[in-house]
Amino acid sequence: MKRATDAPPAPPTGARGANAGWRDIVIALFIGLFSFAVYNANLRAMPAADTYAARYLPFSILRHHTVLLDPIVDTVAQGRQAPLERGHHTSAFWITRGQDGHQVSTYPVLLPVVIAPLYVPAVAYLDARGWDPHLFDHVARLMEKLVASLIAAASAGLLYLLLRRRGPPAMACGLSLVYAFGTTTWAISSQALWVHGLAQLLVVAAMLLLTGPRTALRVAVAGLLCGMMAANRPPDAILGAALGLYGLWWAGPLRLLLVATALVPAGLTAAYNLIAVGHIAGGYALLVRPANYNDDFLGGVLGLLFSPTRGLFVFSPFLLVLPCLFAAAWRDKANRALTLAIAAAWVAQVVLYATVDWRQGVSYGPRWLGDMLPMLFWLLAPVVAALSRPGRMVFGIACGAAIAIQAVGAFWYLGTVDVMLVQARGDQRMHGMWQPRNAPFVAELGHPRAAPDLLRTLRGNVDLIEVAEVAGDGSELAGRTDRQIDAAGWALVDSRSPSDISVLVDGRFVAGTAEFFTRPDVVRTLGEPRPAGWRVRFAADWLAPGTHSLAVLVRPDPGAEPRLLRLRPFEVPASTPVDGRDPVLERWARLAAQRLAAHQQAHGYWLTTFTSGTDYDKPQRELNTYLNAVMLDVAGPVGGDPPLATALAKARAYLAGQIEPDGLVRYHGRPDAPTIGVLGCAITPDSDDTALAWRLAPASDRSLLPRAIATLQRFRRPDGLYRTWLAERDHYQCLDPGRDPNPADLVIQMHILMLLAQEDPPAAAALCRALAARASDDGLWVYYAGAPPMAILRLADLERAGCALELPPPRLRSDVPGQEHWVQAARLLGQMHAAPPTPAQQAQASRLLWEIAARDFALVASTPVLLYHNDLSATVRRFYWSEDIGYALWLRLYHASRQGADAAPRCDADAAARTECASR
Known part of the structure; x- marks a missing residue:
């Protein structure tokens, strides 16, 4: 006799049992075919970068028999640069550098593997016609739209069969059509190879089995x-x-x-x-990066459900009946266990998505919550059945509104407003998501209907890539010549001029044009009289000598997805050396020194900027002694030539003037300074700035130094490490302490050790031993947990001071976007400190110097060096940045790669070294 728990579940309630009849199968097929036709009626695809790998991988699976992107990486990158090394992030974020140097999709590969059999006819067609890049891309785009719409249509048809187990044909058919056209199934799942389409199909298919x-x-x-x-x-x-x-x-x-x-x-x-x-x-x-997380959980929940730009109940308002009338679904005892499982899953997904950036990229509406739509429609069936006649009328109106909203997405959506919304940074980045005017079904109606570009064919070529030297404008450096690149070609979409073209070099946008001219050779050869020729010229001084790639993207119609016209390699010749020096780098070195001198304030200090997060957005300025001390440390070894030598001398005088009668130094300087209350506050003295100031710019009254060291010793912990603040807790000024009100920070210990190595070697040796014992302790990374450049630089300084310290490798990396350049620069300087650079190090340094100096030092301005942050356990978070340290690091790396880190005397070491630097 069977146990009760082994018995099959009770038959589902509704008009039919578990097995569908032929009539239901015919209706399901009709729903699927009708949906497929409507999904393709706009004759356009709505892809995003997330779908590029899924678009092309099925071809590679069948042709190259691999799920790796290596054979098709240039096509998948679409003109952007694929990552060159593991952990390297580029504009082609949909490509990841995997194991053994292989390029792989950032997103799961199940979707392209599952749909690969559908591509057999397309691959056979290309085998017969030839794999011309333009033809391949055209076929890939067609297949993406057809397969995506087929998957979405199949889920709609299967949903009808599922809902027939809960109600009569009319109800099941109506809800299936609402699912097909009143949810993101239409505007997202059916329009491109998002993983959401397959997710919906998997869910409805699984439920069809589990309810039978x-x-x-x-x-x-x-x-x-x-x-x-x-x-x-x-x-x-x-x-x-x-x-x-x-x-x-x-x-x-x-x-x-x-x-x-x-x-x-x-x-x-x-x-x-x-x-x-x-x-x-x-x-x-x-x-995933720290900026991907959301610290406003409640705002995330409300945004996912009710925001005008991503709210589930805004884009599909009929779903509001579920939380309002959930009891109707709960009353179905035969399916109560499944109802409970679905409700729990829905809550769990909303909670999960509320903890991350719920803007969801450039897409139409609540994309993330679309995967579980079949589950919600399963719950919807008994709720709709329980509605009164007025309730059904309201429900019908809500369904009509949802279908109209999705139609706007299918026929009008270009994503122009969403691009701006997802690029917003800072504390107010979500503000635009709540503006009704930014709702895509409102904003997108401000332009004509999107062009039906799916069947458009692209032809064209890149005929010319020429490097030329032209006279510069002399704005900052007189008598210079600039290197420019002249690129030309032609492009036609069908038999007309495209909307515009963009030129990318090494994956970065450099130029574009919407002006086209008649090419007689194109007219003569193809018989196409429309203007097809284009030509652009752009500065190329930022390009290092060697091989580079130039990509041209063509936009067929305004707002349409750009298409790759051609990807061409080209060579940038090396500059003619002058006295063994690269004249371009030499010119940039002079410019960097000039910028540093120009940025210095009249009283001899540089200012620091700070933000509330790791995005360099809306920075505010402050004055602190720390930056100026670090500037002397970083720029000192290369500061022998004016105007930098003069600037460093002024900074040294300013820093020496911050030493107070008790020998201590404060982060914001003297409490009676005119900048207090404007660029800082009267803060408690600290061990870090005290140690830095005495080593780099000692006061003329040397009798104050023993008093300062004695104070440092008074705040030494039993484990041999030194605390940060040189006062007791009840005497703190202008401080927002974290969990430990007076912590010992690892990099601060390094600064103290460097001073003690000069003034008290036994104390320095004791501190070195204490540091070695605690270097891997997370509790010591108070102010530099996400900002490793200073820690990396100090390792070399400590080795010179007789303390060879090893730090955990993960601590010497940064997850903050844009900081990899500065981490690499600091690491290279550390490698070069003991001996002249090797050829490999020089080549690596040269590439990095060119990257940082590109576009008039654009990286320095857009992603400056993240020097440190406050105690992140405090009530307010602050991250501190400096463009000027970026220029100083660049200069150090330039000189170190040219002649070895120790070829120039350390101008900050002592008075004799400073005199020697000044005489050079």
Whole structure:
């Protein structure tokens, strides 16, 4: 006799049982075909960079038999530069550098693997016609739209069969059509190869099995589908787990089979992630940054559900009946367990997404919450059945509004407003998401209907890439010549001029034009009289000598997705050396020194900027002694020539003047300075600035130094490390302490050790031993946890002081966007400190110098050096940046790579060294 727990579940309620009749199958097919036709009626695709790999990978799987992007990386990159090394982030964020140097998709590869069989005819066609890049791209775009719309249409048809288990044909058909056209299934899933389309198909297929009779085959397939949900999109592991838990009860004695088949896609995905990507969580894990998280949880929940730009209940207002009338779904006892699982999954996904940046990139509406739409429609069926006649009228009006909203997306959406919204940074970055005028179904109606560009064909070429020297404008450096690149070619979309073209060099936009002229050769050869020729010229002084790539992207129509016309390599010749020096780098070195001198304030100090987060957005300025001391340290060794020598002398005088009668120094300077209250506050003296000032700019009254060192010793901890603040807690001024009101920071210990190495070697040796014992302690990384350049530089300084310290490698990396250049510069300087640079180091330094100096030192201005931050456990967070340290680091690296780090005397070491520097 069977146990009760092993019995199959009760038959589903509704007009029909578990098995669909022929009539239902015909209706489901009709819904699918009708949806497929409507999805393609706009004759355009709405892709995003997230879908590029899925667009091209099926071709590579069939042709090259690999899921790696290596054979097609240039096509997938679409003119951007793929990452050159592991951990290197570029504008082609959808590509990740995986294990053994392979290029892999940042996003899961299950979708292209599943749909690859559908591409067999397309691959056969290209084999017969030839794999011309333009033809390949045209076929790939067509296949992307057709396959995406086929997947979405299939989910709509299957949803009808699922809903027939809860109600009559009219209700099931109506809700299926609302799902097809009143949700993001239309404007997102059907328009490009987003993973959301496959997610919806997996969910509805799994539910169709889980609500039907139990057989071994059904159990095996249901488990497989649940596992595929997590493999297709990691956040959907929540959905797979919810349906899987219900499935454990439904499967009864076959539950182990369900678990086993669910583990197959999960295991294969984990193996791929480890072998190809190098991280068990895949490319997602390598892409996530601190800025991707949201610290306003409640705002995230409300934004996901009610914001005019991403709110689920705004874009599909009919879904509001679910939370309002959830009791109607709960009353269905036969399906209560499944109802509970779905409700729990929905809450869990909303909670998850509320903790991250809920803007969801450039896409139409609530993209993230679209995966579980079939589950919500399963709950919707009994709720709609329970509505009164007026309630059904209101529900119908809401459905009509949702369909109209999705139609705007399908026929008008270009994403122009969304681009600005997702690029917003700072504390107010979400403000625009709540403005009704930014709702895409409102904003997008301000322009004509999007052009039907799906069938447009692109022709053209890049005929000329020429490097030329032209006379400069002499704005900052007189008598210079500038290197420019002249690029020319032609482009036609169908038989007319395109909207515009963009030129990218090494993945960076450099020029563009919307002006086209008649090319007689094109007219003569192709018989096309429309203007097709284009020509652009742009500055190229920022390009290092060697091989580079130039890509031309063509936009067929205003607002349409750009298409890759050609990707061409070209050579930039080396500048003619003058006395063994690169004249371009030499010119930039003079410019960097001039900028440093120009940025210095009249009283001899440089200012620091700070922000509230790791995005360099809306920086504010302050004065502190720390930056000026570090400037003497970093720029001192190369500061022998005017105007930098004069600027450093003024900074040294300013810093010496900050030493107070008790020998101590404050972060914002003397409390009676005129800048207090404007650029800083009267703050408690600290060990860091005291040690830096005495080593780099000692006061004329040397009798104050022993008093300062004695105060430092008074705040020495039992473990041999020195605290930050040189006062007791009840005497703190202008401080916002963290968990430890007076911490010992690792880099501050380095600064103290460098002073003690000069003044008290035994104390320095003791501090070195204490540091070595605690270097891996997270509690010591108070002010430099996300800002490693200073720690890297100090390692070389400590070695010169007789303390060879090793730090954990993860601490010497930064997750802050744009900081990899400064980390690399500091690391190279550290490697060069003991001996002249090797040829490999010189080549690496040269590349880095060119990258930083590109576009008039654009990196220095856009992503300055992140020097340090406050105690992040305090109530207010601040991150401190400096463009001027960026210029100083560049100068140090330039001189070190040219002649070795110690070829020039250290101008900050002592008075004799400063005299020697001044005489050079």
